[in-house]
Structure formats: structure tokens, C-alpha cells
Amino acid sequence: MGKLFDKALANPWAALDYVVDGPLHPGGRESTEALLDRTGVGEGTRLLDAGCGTGESVAAARSRGARAVGLDRDPPADGIRGDLSHLPVQTGSFDVVLAECVMCLVPGRSLAFREAGRVLADDGRLALSDMVVAGEVPELPAPMSEMLCLSNTSDRTTLVDRVETAGFTVEDIRDHREDLLAMRDQIASRVDYEALLGRLGERGERLLAAIEDLEGRVESGELSYVSLVAHPR
Numbered sequence: 393m394g395k396l397f398d399k400a401l402a403n404p405w406a407a408l409d410y411v412v413d414g415p416l417h418p419g420g421r422e423s424t425e426a427l428l429d430r431t432g433v434g435e436g437t438r439l440l441d442a443g444c445g446t447g448e449s450v451a452a453a454r455s456r457g458a459r460a461v462g463l464d465r466d467p468p469a470d471g472i473r474g475d476l477s478h479l480p481v482q483t484g485s486f487d488v489v490l491a492e493c494v495m496c497l498v499p500g501r502s503l504a505f506r507e508a509g510r511v512l513a514d515d516g517r518l519a520l521s522d523m524v525v526a527g528e529v530p531e532l533p534a535p536m537s538e539m540l541c542l543s544n545t546s547d548r549t550t551l552v553d554r555v556e557t558a559g560f561t562v563e564d565i566r567d568h569r570e571d572l573l574a575m576r577d578q579i580a581s582r583v584d585y586e587a588l589l590g591r592l593g594e595r596g597e598r599l600l601a602a603i604e605d606l607e608g609r610v611e612s613g614e615l616s617y618v619s620l621v622a623h624p625r
């Protein structure tokens with residue numbers, strides 16, 4: 393059991409993909425479609441999905457006729473391998489950069505936001521969704537923090553500041569705490585934390601306490617999920 397758990401921690405995205413239906417972010421396909429609507433993605437839109445994971449959002453954009461490509465440090469077969477802080481793509485070559493539940497994983501983030509701005513055309517749009525936290529970021533083992541998109545998360549004001557400092561004007565910011573609550577329920581219905589972690593002794597008890605703490609923070613609204621659309625200035 394301990395080995396199984398270590399495997400899940402070594403590859404957090406594969407573990408999350410196993411327990412979540414569809415895209416690896418709160419709100420699933422519906423929230424992706426809403427972001428694509430808000431940024432006018434349709435026939436011929438050149439879209440870069442930055443941190444595309446399994447590529448579900450790329451498929452959603454393509455099904456609208458967009459010329460969509462996914463980039464990830466661990467990309468799907470038809471994606472580009474790369475890091476969000478140094479995008480291996482030409483300046484001004486995209487109409488939309490989509491970044492769902494990924495900027496909160498990039499240390500510093502400012503460089504990644506500037507890179508998103510660099511690769512966008514003048515009338516381009518950034519479609520972003522991210523975890524936000526009010527107060528202190530919960531302390532968790534690194535892989536778990538990564539799986540839950542908490543490794544470099546910040547409060548909502550800091551997120552908006554970082555996007556604006558990178559040269560964007562932010563508009564239309566929305567809160568999606570209900571999506572986070574639904575994702576929590578989906579994972580809890582598929583993973584019996586107590587049975588799984590109960591067999592790991594003291595280490596399992598610590599993780600269980602951390603999960604309970606997180607659940608409480610989602611309930612209280614201290615941890616939330618937001619989306620925004622931004623335009624290069």
C-alpha cells in the first residue's frame with residue numbers, strides 16, 4: 393500500500409487523472425467551454441493551451457475549429473514539450489493563450505505571464521483559471537501540493553497584480569468556489585482516504601489531517617478557484 397501511494401505521489405497528474413473525469417481542473421469541460429466563449433475562440437483562432445495536461449481543452453478548442461496546440465513539460469503525443477517560463481514559440485503567434493490551473497504551479501509566475509504576453513498577437517487574450525488562497529498556503533508534502541495546484545498559489549489580489557505587472561489589463565474576473573467544492577466531492581466519492589491512509593501509520597495520519605484541514609479551508613472559502621480574461625496593454 394505504501395508503494396502504491398508513493399507511486400501516486402511520484403506522478404501526481406496521472407493519479408489525479410485516475411480519479412477525476414475529464415480535464416484536471418475544477419469545473420471540468422464546462423468551465424473550459426465558458427473560458428473559450430469568453431475569449432471568442434472559434435473557427436481559425438490560434439490557441440496555445442499552456443500546461444495542457446492530457447490535452448482535453450485542446451480537443452475542445454479544435455472541435456470549435458480553432459487551430460489549437462497544447463504545451464506541457466509532460467505533453468500528450470501531439471503536444472509541444474516546454475516550460476511556461478520559456479515558451480518555445482514565436483512572438484505574436486497566438487490569438488489566445490489558455491492557462492487552466494497551471495500558473496499556480498510555476499515558481500514566481502511573473503516570467504510565465506510575460507511569456508504569455510510575448511506570444512500573443514496585439515489583440516490577443518489570456519484565458520486564465522487558477523487556485524487562490526486567502527491567508528497562509530497550507531503546508532503539504534510537495535507532490536500533494538503540486539497535485540492540488542497549491543505549490544505557488546497566492547491570494548486573488550496578488551494574482552491580478554502579477555498578471556497586470558506582466559503587461560495585461562485584467563477584466564472579467566469570476567469566482568468558482570462551487571466548482572472546487574464539486575471537485576472535492578468527486579474525489580472524496582472515489583478515494584477512501586481513511587482506508588488508504590490509515591494503513592500508512594503516522595505518515596498517513598499526518599496526510600489525513602492535512603486533507604481535513606484543506607477540506608475545511610475550501611468550505612470556509614479560504615481556498616478558492618477563479619477565472620479571468622486579460623488583454624495585452
Ligand SMILES: C[S@@+](CC[C@H](N)C(=O)[O-])C[C@H]1O[C@@H](n2cnc3c(N)ncnc32)[C@H](O)[C@@H]1O
Nearest residue numbers: 415416417443444445464465475476492494497
Ligand atoms: C493541474 S494540471 C492542469 C492541466 C490542464 N491545463 C487541465 O486543466 O486539464 C497542471 C499541468 O501543468 C503542467 N505544468 C506544471 N508546471 C509546468 C511548467 N513550468 N511548464 C509546463 N507545464 C507545466 C503539468 O505537467 C500538468 O500537466
